Amino acid sequence: MWFKVDDSFFSNPKTAMLSDGATALWLRSGSWSAQQLTGGFVPARMVPMFRGSDDSVRELCDVGLWERDDERDGYWFHDWSDYQPDGEEVDALRRKRSEAGKRGADRRWKRKTVDENGKNGKTDGKCHGKLMANAWQTDGKSMANSCPVPVPVPDKKEKEEYSSSFSKEIGLNDFELVREKAHANAAIIRDYPNLDLSDAWNAFAARHYGETRTVNDWCRQWKGWCQRRANMSGIPPSKRHVHTWKCRHVLEALGRDEETAQADEKACELADKLNKEKS
Numbered sequence: 575m576w577f578k579v580d581d582s583f584f585s586n587p588k589t590a591m592l593s594d595g596a597t598a599l600w601l602r603s604g605s606w607s608a609q610q611l612t613g614g615f616v617p618a619r620m621v622p623m624f625r626g627s628d629d630s631v632r633e634l635c636d637v638g639l640w641e642r643d644d645e646r647d648g649y650w651f652h653d654w655s656d657y658q659p660d661g662e663e664v665d666a667l668r669r670k671r672s673e674a675g676k677r678g679a680d681r682r683w684k685r686k687t688v689d690e691n692g693k694n695g696k697t698d699g700k701c702h703g704k705l706m707a708n709a710w711q712t713d714g715k716s717m718a719n720s721c722p723v724p725v726p727v728p729d730k731k732e733k734e735e736y737s738s739s740f741s742k743e744i745g746l747n748d749f750e751l752v753r754e755k756a757h758a759n760a761a762i763i764r765d766y767p768n769l770d771l772s773d774a775w776n777a778f779a780a781r782h783y784g785e786t787r788t789v790n791d792w793c794r795q796w797k798g799w800c801q802r803r804a805n806m807s808g809i810p811p812s813k814r815h816v817h818t819w820k821c822r823h824v825l826e827a828l829g830r831d832e833e834t835a836q837a838d839e840k841a842c843e844l845a846d847k848l849n850k851e852k853s
Contacts, residue, residue, distance in 0.1 A: 577601075577604045577605040577607070577608040577609075577658070578657055578658055579601070579604075580657070587816045588637045588638060588639060588816070589637070589639070590816075590818070591637075591816065591817075591818065591842075591845060591846055591849060592633060592634075592637070593629075593630065593633060593846075595626070595627055595629070595630040595633075596629075596630040596633040596634055598624075598625070598626075598630075599621070599624050599625075599626035599627075599630045599631070599634065600634055600639060600640075602624040602625075602626075603616045603620065603621075603624050603626070604651065606620065606624070607651065607654075608658060613654060613655070614650055614651035614654025614655070614658065615643070615646070615648055615649070615650055615651075616640075616648055616649045616650075616651070617646070617647065617648040618647045618648050618649070619647075620648075631649070634649070635649070636849070636850070637816075638652055638764070639651070639652055640652065641757055641760070643753070645753075650757060652761065653761070655754075655789075655790040655793060655794070656794065742788065742789075743786040743787055743788055744786060744787070744788075744789065744792070745784075745785070745786050746779050746782060746783065746785070746792075749787075749789065749792040749796075752789055754789050754790075754792075754793050755792070755793070755796070757793075758793045758796055758797055759771060761797065762796075762797060762800045764812070765801075765811050765812060766800065766801070766804045766809055766811060766812065767812050768804075768809050768812075769800060769803065769804045769807075769809055771800070774799065774800050774803050777799075777803070778795075778796060778799050778800075781799075782795070816849060817844075817845040817846075817848040817849050818845050819835070819836070819837045819838075819841035819842050819844075819845050820832070820835045820837070820841075821845065823848060824841055824844050824845050824848070827844060828840065828841060828844065
């Protein structure tokens with residue numbers, strides 16, 4: 575399964591000024607979260623495994639790519655459910671691929687599943703009396719599990735919790751209590767600080783009374799509702815200014831203008847410093 579990265583990642587204001595360390599941490603942790611179906615959650619204990627530093631973690635939180643969860647001692651990818659497939663879809667696709675692979679192996683090696691006496695005729699990884707080089711495939715194991723590098727994974731209980739929380743349909747009252755609703759509220763307040771969130775929620779609850787949806791669907795509905803409500807009310811989105819090598823703050827500090835602006839090391843370092851000071 576893939577961890578999706580937007581093709582404008584290199585030029586997005588949130589990511590263009592990221593250090594190499596923070597970028598690598600974001601990519602490694604994202605691919606791990608997609609593989610383990612954590613729903614975008616990265617435990618703090620995993621950061622050293624991804625060779626991440628405290629500065630890189632702080633960078634990702636400052637630009638809004640990560641959100642800290644003190645209760646669970648970890649970090650959430652911002653808007654994970656908007657861009658990555660949910661756990662139920664991934665599980666179904668993995669099962670489908672696994673079954674297709676087994677059928678293909680059976681056809682390739684012309685195995686018998688039931689002999690003429692009605693007994694199980696599996697060859698147990700053997701073909702014509704020889705061990706199959708890829709016999710591990712018949713055990714349902716993934717290629718990643720044969721890797722000699724130890725990779726920490728969530729325990730069974732934690733994994734089941736992730737899967738069930740994203741596939742179970744709940745009502746509005748239950749959605750109001752889950753942590754994803756709090757994360758959605760934080761994102762809405764950051765983007766539209768002048769929006770009356772209580773008034774928006776009352777209208778949203780009245781519109782969707784009695785409905786049931788998954789947590790991901792509720793989050794998408796709620797964010798879209800607030801965005802449309804803000805647009806209809808003429809409330810502009812609030813975007814944090816990100817300093818770059820050619821913004822007026824850097825140009826004034828270096829005594830330059832737009833004509834003499836250069837993307838040199840000095841300008842980039844100053845922009846990075848201003849962004850850290852502001853956060």
